Amino acid sequence: MPETTPRGLTRLAFGGDYNPEQWPESVWQEDVRLMREAGVTMVSVGIFSWALLEPSPGTYDFGWLDRLLDLLHENGVRVDLGTPTAVPPAWFYRAHPDALPVTAEGVRYEFGSRAAICHSNTDYRAAAAAVTTKLAERYGDHPALAMWHVHNEYGVPVSACYCDSCAAHFRRWLATTYGTVDAVNEAWGTAFWGQRYTDFDQINPPRLTPAAVNPGQALDYKRFADATMRENFVMERDILHRLSPGVPVTTNFMTALSQCDSVDYWAWGREVDIVTNDHYLITDGRRTHVNLAMAADLTRSVAGGDPWLLLEHSTSGVNWQPRNPAKAPGQMARNSLTHVARGSEGAMFFQWRQSRRGAEKFHSAMVPHGGTDTRVWREVVQLGAAVDALSEIRGTRTEAVVAVLWDWHSWWAQNLDWRPSVDHDARERADAFYEALYDRHLTVDFAHPEADLSRYPLVVVPALYLMTKAAGNNLTAYVRNGGTLVVSYFSGIVDEHDAVHEGAYPGPLRDVLGLTVEEFSPLLPGERVRVSGPDGSELGADVWAEFVVPRGAETVLTYADGLTAGRPAVTRHRLGEGTAWYVSTRLGADGIDALLGWAVEDARLTRRADLPRDVEVVRRTGESGTYLFAVNHTGSDAKVPLEAPGTELLTGERAVGRLPVPAGAVRVVRLDG
Template identity: 45%
Template structure:
């Protein structure tokens, strides 16, 4: 059962830290929140030391008063369990709960997340604190959502302390059953690494040379699972005490360290913290992929942007503020991609501490701050989009996100090249589809693929029979699949598949990979497709196509000149493509344009990465968000007679968007989502 967030409007607000301010400020905060349209705040994320001042000694009075002030002002609460970091008295009583790095050095108290995820002391205390919070506030009508911990894995995603080592051994024993199973899985006959007792196994700390890749992969899996267990401890307590309240923990977009598919399975609402860099004019493109993941983690249900910056952050080397209008379009992009609201870190800008230069809705100048004027105006505007609440994004294209392949292709130095990064590949493939006009969902490699016409697999380094069978069934039933380089290489224990790549994908793709052929730094191979040549700057492969796979593109330079680079194989009612090169942007756009046509999907003739269109819909209405992320005016062709929820006017078929302009067009739901193209008219 997924418990809904009981909020009758799109969520708007941010993190609130009233314990950083005198009590007389709280009433002023609520007055200004109401003026800005705030209806939800998150608190008290980091307040455990203020709530439990000594072991078992609680001071609830101040939080009681804050909650009542907010409730009287009509503001609901995303109530944190306050377990984001331990109090000093707990750390000093149990220094063994502090985490250690890969060199065995204990990390000191003085920041946040000062805990080992495997520590039994820490686990017992978070369960106790979660129960105390639930017992006291779980029935308060202001509380509409539980916020467990904060940004798991942000500071401590991996721990190498003795407690983690013991937990790792238990995890391995549960996975493999006995030492014979582990030794077989880890391939210990290489470099004499056979184990004869569980106590001989340690986490993969710094060693004399390259570490066993299967050990590294298993440590990645274990570390994600250790934090998942920690999350589940609090979720179980909250579900026991408050079974009707939804539970979340704030994700960090596409984060390598945690398998969010598994985290999302046990929470009710997916929430995300998103901080695209204002200094990067293309930051909205990877942001769209992040949001595609967030809405897909629970099968397309709406999610919630729980944190973003009103202007500058405080943790980059150079923290550029958001230009006027940038906060608005960033927020509306998240809503376009399925978020049922837009929240910030934080409400009132801090005067001290590590985040005093991190912007807030209410800046250091108070009501006169630019961020307050902009966020207040946007809060009022957001109310016009109430009809989109609860609607879902319509997408016919999905991208496979697989954490095992991400970890396996990046955890070890024993690879053909360190330049073929999983995340870079995923972002590049998504960017090509984005430029061609498609909002992209994400899926596991085993699906489900129902509702999609095209599934792209930028990299599936670790592949198994179940994934291959799911992809083959999708293609056989009429779908199109595009698989990227270095896929189907190894199994789940890092053993190369018999016959080499593409392993279990061989029957689907109809190709053989004879040898990977990484491109040296500073060089680039060329691939020829439809008479044009495109760069492949980091990766190529010597492949051979069977009689069933046709060659779509060939290498044009180097040792591989004349050999197949991109292939296409008809399979059942669909087609499967293989792209053996890590193509640069132009080449990926060309391949994806062909693949979209194969799938019967439209593609923009003129492309502009700054122009984005995403459709959310209910059973009756399509709500198409058209966003111009760029610094110049653009014109797009849209359905005639559409009502712009933000502008209030009906469209005439051609829409002109100012720089950072947004329109939200309401039209009767069509069989296929509206497809917005750039206007060929320039006047």
């Protein structure tokens, strides 16, 4: 079995992407001196270095990389060594221009950015295999090598190509997946609009058409594009496993729901030896620390609950948003240690030294343009000491009590053309329900709809438009066996081929929810509805309403106005030993909190009313002990009740009763016993 932790790394990982090829070698000695000062334990190297490693076809220059890896080893810094296959050299594209991807509109991209790759191109695959083989042969047993880093952020910025090579590859994929062209016709419903095929050779990618393309075809093309990228990863991974045995192989994910919508990370998580993730704050006015926690929880879930590694985030501002504010003093540490609380085995950054040239020269780094006499550098050094002080938590696992169901295939299908309302956003509902659970201080795992859910008292389905019959049966069994389920609107509508389930909505959820939905009634922009309880209390909602017919479920809230006035808006259904809730409209934050309050009571979970808002408390447990992380995102000092006394690892102080957590600070207690 491949190793699942970086080889030779005995502390938590702390460091970042190191790109010394951007600097004269005279700077390297200064770099390693500063790395020792900051407590750096690992750096990522060589990710964008193909043009330097292979300056002309078949001619390799490893001298600079030899010197670099030896220097890092001499200074006690482990190496996450990249295969540079995200950016082939200019000479490669001059020889193989058809390796550049083509858009659905028929426009071929040019060289000059990053990750412009047709993943079906056989010349690209051969060149990627060759450079990976050379690297593995030369460095597979280098004493500095901790793990291999294949490619970079698959799917960003291009995941799908629509060229003729991809068309031929897509046909082969369809033949393997379906067996016959008749099976494709059945899955895609090609009888509609006369789209029936009689031979695989008649099928093309879903290129530009005058109206909406066949949704089954579009959904399968997303699956094909994801599978094709994964084929290339597996090709490189297998070369590395063969030539560098015992060294784990990863590639950096971007699981944050707002950042990458083209990759099925449930599938990818099964292929890497270590799950790693890149996370960057989306500063759009929302509470950025909530999205950060959500991304960390999702990454841990993709890792199956095992520890994972934050491979990139930023010390301060980024460079690719319309406006890129700096992080506040102390925010870098809070961000980093929140990831650690939620399962990361360290905190790595992009990048070590801030670039002077190129597209990301205004992206923050561990060593900023201003050098060491800067706030960012001082905070980096402080964070390095804090991460080192937490090394005993390695191998422990984060505890969660609620599961939120998420499926990338459902998200892909939901986002295709011609849905009932452009205002319904599956990711927005996931964000909204997660935020409500976060504010109740309930730690969340994400789960695939067909996963074993038996250990969770509460399961939330914020938006699962595509649901297989197996997933519906899974949720029904979960509730029958005593679970509490919360389902939001427009869930359980279509099967894996984007075909509406037979019978009334919501398909495989009808029995578990004890209802049917006669018709959707999306609302117009600015239109709102009121929902009321038997005590006369009211909540506001927008975007969506439904004509719900109870078939065993009890009505908890009723539409007070609009087309659906007098109809059920929120229902509760007892089934077996458990309970299923359904909300048929887009409730605001107050409404979601009220709904979850009822569900939490059914699930016999306790709300942490003793914790202030935006003071998050997370536990990691394992053979080394139980660790309580308290992260104070507020501007006021807080006190967190402790279930047992312990030792605070960042200060060395004893902690008894109520743990003081200063404004903006993090505290980590190893509980006694």
